[in-house]
Amino acid sequence: MTLIKSISGIRGTIGGKTGEGLSPADTLKYTSAYITWLKNDTNKKKPHIIIGRDARISGEMVKNIVTGTAAGMGADVTDIGLATTPTVEMAIIDLKADGGIIITASHNPKHWNALKLLNNKGEFLSSDDGKKILSIAENDETIFSEVDDLGSIKSDDTALIKHIEKILALPLIDVKAIKNADFKVAIDCVNSVGGIAIPALLDALGVKKVEELYCDPNGIFPHNPEPLPEHLEDISNLVVKSKANVGFVVDPDVDRLAIISENGEMFGEEYTLVAVSDYVLQNKKGNTVSNLSSTRALRDVTEKHGGSYFASAVGEVNVVEMMKNKKAVIGGEGNGGVIYPDLHYGRDALVGIALFLTHLAKSGKKCSALRDTYPSYFISKNKIELSPETDVEKVLVKMKEKYARQPINDVDGVKIEFDKEWVHLRKSNTEAIIRIYSESDSMTKAEHLAKKIIEDIKVILRNEE
Numbered sequence: 001m002t003l004i005k006s007i008s009g010i011r012g013t014i015g016g017k018t019g020e021g022l023s024p025a026d027t028l029k030y031t032s033a034y035i036t037w038l039k040n041d042t043n044k045k046k047p048h049i050i051i052g053r054d055a056r057i058s059g060e061m062v063k064n065i066v067t068g069t070a071a072g073m074g075a076d077v078t079d080i081g082l083a084t085t086p087t088v089e090m091a092i093i094d095l096k097a098d099g100g101i102i103i104t105a106s107h108n109p110k111h112w113n114a115l116k117l118l119n120n121k122g123e124f125l126s127s128d129d130g131k132k133i134l135s136i137a138e139n140d141e142t143i144f145s146e147v148d149d150l151g152s153i154k155s156d157d158t159a160l161i162k163h164i165e166k167i168l169a170l171p172l173i174d175v176k177a178i179k180n181a182d183f184k185v186a187i188d189c190v191n192s193v194g195g196i197a198i199p200a201l202l203d204a205l206g207v208k209k210v211e212e213l214y215c216d217p218n219g220i221f222p223h224n225p226e227p228l229p230e231h232l233e234d235i236s237n238l239v240v241k242s243k244a245n246v247g248f249v250v251d252p253d254v255d256r257l258a259i260i261s262e263n264g265e266m267f268g269e270e271y272t273l274v275a276v277s278d279y280v281l282q283n284k285k286g287n288t289v290s291n292l293s294s295t296r297a298l299r300d301v302t303e304k305h306g307g308s309y310f311a312s313a314v315g316e317v318n319v320v321e322m323m324k325n326k327k328a329v330i331g332g333e334g335n336g337g338v339i340y341p342d343l344h345y346g347r348d349a350l351v352g353i354a355l356f357l358t359h360l361a362k363s364g365k366k367c368s369a370l371r372d373t374y375p376s377y378f379i380s381k382n383k384i385e386l387s388p389e390t391d392v393e394k395v396l397v398k399m400k401e402k403y404a405r406q407p408i409n410d411v412d413g414v415k416i417e418f419d420k421e422w423v424h425l426r427k428s429n430t431e432a433i434i435r436i437y438s439e440s441d442s443m444t445k446a447e448h449l450a451k452k453i454i455e456d457i458k459v460i461l462r463n464e465e
Contacts (some may be wrong), residue, residue, distance in 0.1 A: 008130060030137050034117050035075050037132050037133045046074050049070060053102070071151040077151060084163075092118060093121070109224070163197075164200060167343065167350060170354075175205055179206030186210075190214050198250065211238055271374060272356070273331075275356060289322045289331035291314045292312070292409060295439060297377050312412075316337065319332065319339065338355070378441070383433045384433065386434065399456065413425045421449055
């Protein structure tokens with residue numbers, strides 16, 4: 001059993017002893033801590049929160065505990081039911097709520113679930129606020145409400161409709177162009193809330209030919225739910241067999257988007273954001289942001305359109321903070337997470353699909369041909385295991401010293417740039433390892449760069465013995 005407590009929420013496996021997974025007792029503990037923090041933060045006796053969940057098997061059970069606990073703490077709850085993460089974020093904004101909880105373990109397997117905690121802007125909490133909630137939970141500072149002060153619980157099934165309406169109202173979404181393109185679209189929604197949201201979105205966009213795969217929101221994931229190439233053979237085959245123009249794959253909470261070209265080949269999860277950004281920047285001049293471990297292709301596309309690219313620390317909250325600081329018009333993460341601030345500051349596969357289909361329709365190209373217009377980079381992901389007593393920070397400092405003549409970004413670990421190659425070193429918060437991400441214009445070069453850096457680290461470790 002596993003329970004992971006972080007500033008962005010609580011994630012764990014279902015079952016087992018209290019404190020060893022996301023048990024009902026742990027769900028109550030951290031929900032009540034969140035409501036306590038929210039009361040203190042808003043100075044409201046009855047804060048209003050939005051609750052939504054993905055379709056995983058444990059979702060209804062966890063939701064009942066969360067809503068009951070929140071009401072027991074005096075909070076008024078609006079339950080929007082089965083909902084994507086971005087839909088919950090949008091509902092907080094739309095209903096002017098004080099916060100929200102998304103019950104989803106994102107791309108984790110079915111035996112996981114989690115509480116994602118949001119503020120009144122529909123955004124993930126800051127590091128400081130997250131630490132306050134963890135402190136409240138650990139110090140048992142919660143006080144439940146007396147009977148006359150209990151909160152209310154009501155349902156609202158309009159959140160998805162409103163989300164889609166706001167996407168269609170965006171100036172860069174051209175429904176007419178999408179309709180005229182007469183696309184056939186294949187989708188894989190991994191039997192979660194995407195099976196509700198994506199067909200509804202495509203219908204609203206005028207896409208009448210849809211091939212649905214795993215769209216029953218029963219929480220029984222037919223394959224590993226993380227939308228990586230090795231898990232997407234079924235949708236790739238469906239795209240080719242059905243002669244679809246494009247395939248879309250989302251994770252269980254629909255904040256990540258993977259694209260399949262008409263030939264069944266992966267568009268590339270890093271290139272979801274690149275393609276969408278290219279379209280946005282063609283129509284709106286400005287800057288872009290992604291995290292340090294995302295592809296250089298976004299920088300190339302941004303500079304081609306006269307904008308400036310900025311890299312943030314890894315994590316959606318960090319990307320959003322830098323997007324606001326740099327007034328970015330588009331941004332996100334290289335895992336298929338598109339953040340379009342004209343809609344809201346959250347990763348949103350629905351707006352990603354709408355922007356991409358508009359781009360594809362207006363380009364007049366096949367999906368694979370559109371992909372060929374972007375510079376090709378390849379990312380190799382590796383790690384080096386360390387002994388528990390290793391001073392990881394000291395190793396990173398030594399690496400900075402060794403490559404002091406190269407451009408270095410140390411906002412999150414150490415990223416070293418070599419012309420159009422880079423390597424990013426990050427220490428794990430949970431394991432004695434350094435994660436090593438490297439990128440070049442071929443996988444062979446990217447892997448060679450990673451091996452060189454790993455050897456450098458081994459030399460440092462030997463010298464420290």
